Amino acid sequence: MKKFSVLAFVLVFVLILSACGAGSGSSAGSSAAPKKKTLRIVDDATYAPFEYLDKGKITGFDVDIMKALAKEAGYKYQLVNVGWDPVFAELKNKTADMSISAITINSDREKTYDFSYPYFLSTNKILVPKNSSIKSGADLKGKRIAVQTATTGQTAVEKIVGKNNPSIKRFKTINLAIMELTSGGADAVVADNTVIEQYAKNNPGKNLKVITDKKAFDPEFYGLMYPKGSKLRADFNKAINKIYDNGTYTKIYKKWFKVTPNVKDLKAQQ
Numbered sequence: 651m652k653k654f655s656v657l658a659f660v661l662v663f664v665l666i667l668s669a670c671g672a673g674s675g676s677s678a679g680s681s682a683a684p685k686k687k688t689l690r691i692v693d694d695a696t697y698a699p700f701e702y703l704d705k706g707k708i709t710g711f712d713v714d715i716m717k718a719l720a721k722e723a724g725y726k727y728q729l730v731n732v733g734w735d736p737v738f739a740e741l742k743n744k745t746a747d748m749s750i751s752a753i754t755i756n757s758d759r760e761k762t763y764d765f766s767y768p769y770f771l772s773t774n775k776i777l778v779p780k781n782s783s784i785k786s787g788a789d790l791k792g793k794r795i796a797v798q799t800a801t802t803g804q805t806a807v808e809k810i811v812g813k814n815n816p817s818i819k820r821f822k823t824i825n826l827a828i829m830e831l832t833s834g835g836a837d838a839v840v841a842d843n844t845v846i847e848q849y850a851k852n853n854p855g856k857n858l859k860v861i862t863d864k865k866a867f868d869p870e871f872y873g874l875m876y877p878k879g880s881k882l883r884a885d886f887n888k889a890i891n892k893i894y895d896n897g898t899y900t901k902i903y904k905k906w907f908k909v910t911p912n913v914k915d916l917k918a919q920q
């Protein structure tokens with residue numbers, strides 16, 4: 651009898667202690683980490699291998715990078731495929747918090763938007779039929795060139811053939827621009843090297859090749875894009891350096907591109 655009551659007493663005591671522990675633990679947790687809102691992150695998921703739809707799901711290098719960054723920075727988010735022009739409109743109107751969409755950081759865009767540290771090195775290249783006589787950027791003069799509207803590919807072509815040259819054919823997505831080329835309506839497409847190189851490789855039947863011209867096309871760096879003055883920039887810049895340093899970036903890069911990235915060069919751009 652005595653033994654039993656001592657045991658019961660100890661049990662009750664332990665129960666009360668653990669209840670207190672759980673209570674104070676959870677309230678301390680929530681006050682230490684104030685609830686962050688779910689971010690609305692927008693993209694144009696027509697740009698494989700960076701962001702594209704696979705069975706209706708947004709997939710790609712950028713998608714994996716975003717996931718890793720949000721985890722590091724401690725944010726929940728929803729990635730929404732809105733299209734290229736709406737990406738810019740949403741950030742301008744501040745209806746979205748951020749975009750990851752293979753977006754090149756440049757001084758023109760920096761007037762209206764803020765950017766993260768660079769996370770990817772790219773350059774524009776030229777996609778042409780295998781039997782094309784086009785061998786350089788300069789050869790684009792007098793040719794019909796298809797681009798995705800409002801991309802750096804368009805700007806680069808404008809520099810070569812003139813801003814309002816009617817030979818520049820602009821399309822809503824890069825896939826439509828490439829279709830114009832393969833159906834004979836254009837002589838070349840200018841876009842980010844990774845995108846057109848992958849297309850040429852994955853569609854050998856289309857008989858396409860990619861032309862590199864380092865003089866005509868500058869190196870470009872992709873960044874996360876924010877509305878001007880966004881408070882998120884600092885948190886995500888920290889996260890970018892974390893995934894550079896802990897190997898996560900390299901792992902994702904190798905998964906998509908099968909080669910090792912030059913993290914040192916990317917960091918040198920900060």
Ligand code: ARG
Pocket residue numbers: 693694695696697701734751752753754755798800801802803842
């Ligand atoms: N890098 C180019 C630019 O910033 C093209 C990006 C297009 N991205 C996309 N998801 N469609 O202008």
